[in-house]
Amino acid sequence: MSLGYFAYPMPVNEPVYGYAAGSAERKQLKKVVAELKKAEADIPMYIGAEEVRTGNKVALHPPHETAHTLGYFHEGNESHVKQAINAALAAKENWAAMPWEDRAHIFLKAADLLAGKYRYQINGATMLGQSKNAFQAEIDSACELIDFLRFNVHFLSEIYKQQPNSAPGMHNRMEWRPLEGFVLAVTPFNFTAIAGNLPTSAAMCGNVIVWKPAHTQIFAAQVFMRVLKEAGLPDGVINLIYVDGPVLGNVCFSHPDFAGVHFTGSTGVFNQMWKTIGENVGNYKVYPRIVGETGGKDFVLVHKSADVDATVTALVRGAFEFQGQKCSAASRAYLPSNIAQAIKDKLVAELKTMKMGSVEDFTNFMNAVIDEKAFDRIAKYIDAAKQSSDATIIAGGNYDKSKGYFIEPTVIETSNSKYVALCEEIFGPVLTVYVYDENKFEETIELVNTTSPYALTGSIIAQDRDAIVLATEKLRNAAGNFYINDKPTGAVVGQQPFGGARASGTNDKAGSMLNLYRWLSARTIKETFNPPTDYRYPFLQAD
Numbered sequence: 001m002s003l004g005y006f007a008y009p010m011p012v013n014e015p016v017y018g019y020a021a022g023s024a025e026r027k028q029l030k031k032v033v034a035e036l037k038k039a040e041a042d043i044p045m046y047i048g049a050e051e052v053r054t055g056n057k058v059a060l061h062p063p064h065e066t067a068h069t070l071g072y073f074h075e076g077n078e079s080h081v082k083q084a085i086n087a088a089l090a091a092k093e094n095w096a097a098m099p100w101e102d103r104a105h106i107f108l109k110a111a112d113l114l115a116g117k118y119r120y121q122i123n124g125a126t127m128l129g130q131s132k133n134a135f136q137a138e139i140d141s142a143c144e145l146i147d148f149l150r151f152n153v154h155f156l157s158e159i160y161k162q163q164p165n166s167a168p169g170m171h172n173r174m175e176w177r178p179l180e181g182f183v184l185a186v187t188p189f190n191f192t193a194i195a196g197n198l199p200t201s202a203a204m205c206g207n208v209i210v211w212k213p214a215h216t217q218i219f220a221a222q223v224f225m226r227v228l229k230e231a232g233l234p235d236g237v238i239n240l241i242y243v244d245g246p247v248l249g250n251v252c253f254s255h256p257d258f259a260g261v262h263f264t265g266s267t268g269v270f271n272q273m274w275k276t277i278g279e280n281v282g283n284y285k286v287y288p289r290i291v292g293e294t295g296g297k298d299f300v301l302v303h304k305s306a307d308v309d310a311t312v313t314a315l316v317r318g319a320f321e322f323q324g325q326k327c328s329a330a331s332r333a334y335l336p337s338n339i340a341q342a343i344k345d346k347l348v349a350e351l352k353t354m355k356m357g358s359v360e361d362f363t364n365f366m367n368a369v370i371d372e373k374a375f376d377r378i379a380k381y382i383d384a385a386k387q388s389s390d391a392t393i394i395a396g397g398n399y400d401k402s403k404g405y406f407i408e409p410t411v412i413e414t415s416n417s418k419y420v421a422l423c424e425e426i427f428g429p430v431l432t433v434y435v436y437d438e439n440k441f442e443e444t445i446e447l448v449n450t451t452s453p454y455a456l457t458g459s460i461i462a463q464d465r466d467a468i469v470l471a472t473e474k475l476r477n478a479a480g481n482f483y484i485n486d487k488p489t490g491a492v493v494g495q496q497p498f499g500g501a502r503a504s505g506t507n508d509k510a511g512s513m514l515n516l517y518r519w520l521s522a523r524t525i526k527e528t529f530n531p532p533t534d535y536r537y538p539f540l541q542a543d
């Protein structure tokens with residue numbers, strides 16, 4: 001029963017804690033990190049009302065301290081995927097029928113729990129499990145996830161208000177129904193916020209979800225699942241399972257009730273999913289929604305009028321925060337010949353001041369990359385640069401996996417505008433720079449536009465307004481998030497809706513109304529107050 005239209009005004013972004021030396025929040029976070037590290041967590045899957053322990057235990061290690069064991073998760077198989085789908089479908093009717101304000105309040109309560117009681121837990125789990133420093137964890141697993149929850153409640157309440165016109169004698173209305181079936185959320189390792197947003201944005205719309213996180217993000221994912229339970233999310237609405245990708249795909253993409261996938265991860269995996277879904281079209285009850293935000297090869301284009309210090313800071317933060325493991329990370333920079341040397345000199349000097357090590361030491365800017373597979377992949381690009389006649393390593397270039405997966409922040413300079421490290425996503429702490437003739441700005445814009453298949457983020461750094469206008473126009477399709485005089489990372493929910501096009505995904509802008517529309521299937525209802533009782537039109541009468 002609805003007895004009013006309830007208001008959910010635009011929220012403000014969650015304030016970011018600074019964790020400065022001596023602060024109470026820093027002490028508290030350190031204490032929780034130490035407790036989490038000792039606890040040897042035993043992590044079940046969450047299917048319906050059950051905490052499922054299969055006994056097939058997989059150990060979790062901090063990427064920066066691989067000899068330590070954080071705990072174990074219970075890995076599932078095909079039967080658990082089926083159980084999760086069944087639990088989701090069983091929860092569907094009640095969940096879809098729950099009044100919006102009650103659904104909304106579960107997610108608003110979850111946001112408050114994250115902002116208070118669980119803030120250090122979710123940050124600590126992200127720090128240890130994904131090797132994020134305290135600040136990077138704070139902006140991700142606390143603030144961005146809280147923002148996703150609060151802003152999506154606001155955006156969905158705005159969508160529900162959108163209604164058609166009505167001519168005299170009738171009333172038209174629009175029901176914003178959830179999709180018919182279940183939604184699959186497949187989430188990446190690098191952002192706890194994204195992992196939390198993909199299942200909850202669709203669930204908020206009344207959908208039921210099977211959620212599969214990356215194995216390397218499970219340590220934080222399970223904290224969020226417990227927060228959702230405590231906030232009152234009914235059993236079966238979101239089912240958290242730990243299985244291999246192909247096992248998941250085999251069951252979900254051949255299921256008649258598959259209604260959509262909310263994916264963030266690499267372009268290759270998304271392409272494979274899309275193909276499999278295409279092959280199964282005709283076997284589903286509905287045309288599934290396919291939403292995927294994928295890889296990037298994000299650029300920084302520097303104009304001859306740029307400020308050197310601003311450029312270097314944008315490059316250092318943009319390329320090396322969280323070891324470059326952001327889809328938005330600055331990974332190729334185009335430097336004009338007049339200031340290229342000054343930029344490179346300062347960049348190299350700044351990188352020498354950067355410390356790398358465990359997340360427990362708050363003076364470390366850099367930590368480890370996520371796992372051995374990533375370490376080996378990134379090291380190959382560095383080795384190739386060492387051997388290439390087209391490339392020189394001007395900073396970093398060393399790596400070591402004896403204690404953790406550590407790779408120095410590395411800058412490659414190349415004279416080949418199509419060098420592999422300017423084209424392919426490396427997803428690690430590697431920035432490739434290319435110096436161009438300062439008088440060939442327009443040609444360089446074209447180069448930026450055509451060098452890589454991706455179009456996620458990019459920046460122009462310039463003081464000359466004409467250069468900014470030109471780059472903004474000509475690079476319209478080269479990035480879904482375009483920055484002027486800033487790094488290309490760090491989008492904030494409600495401020496810079498996030499997503500790219502071309503090989504970077506479907507650009508459904510996480511944390512915006514656009515994304516929520518994908519999880520809704522509108523029904524139009526026309527009610528006529530005084531229906532006609534005779535089929536004959538007046539013109540049928542004889543003169």
Ligand SMILES: NC(=O)c1ccc[n+]([C@@H]2O[C@H](COP(=O)([O-])OP(=O)(O)OC[C@H]3O[C@@H](n4cnc5c(N)ncnc54)[C@H](O)[C@@H]3O)[C@@H](O)[C@H]2O)c1
Pocket residue numbers: 186187188189190191194212213214215244245246248249264265266267269270272293294295296326327328425427456498499500504505
């Ligand atoms: N555009 C964005 O908004 C955005 C945000 C974050 C990360 N990313 C991208 O994500 C990638 C890094 O994350 P990752 O390493 O976790 O990506 P990934 O593609 O390896 O994995 C993503 C998810 O897909 C699952 N998966 C892997 N193979 C699968 C298969 N065959 N079938 C079904 N599921 C499968 C993984 O287990 C994981 O849960 C980078 O390419 C990065 O650019 C993009």
Ligand SMILES: N[C@@H](CCC=O)C(=O)O
Pocket residue numbers: 190191325326327328488489490491492498
């Ligand atoms: N939203 C994040 C990127 C997420 C991708 O990994 C940013 O804008 O840096």
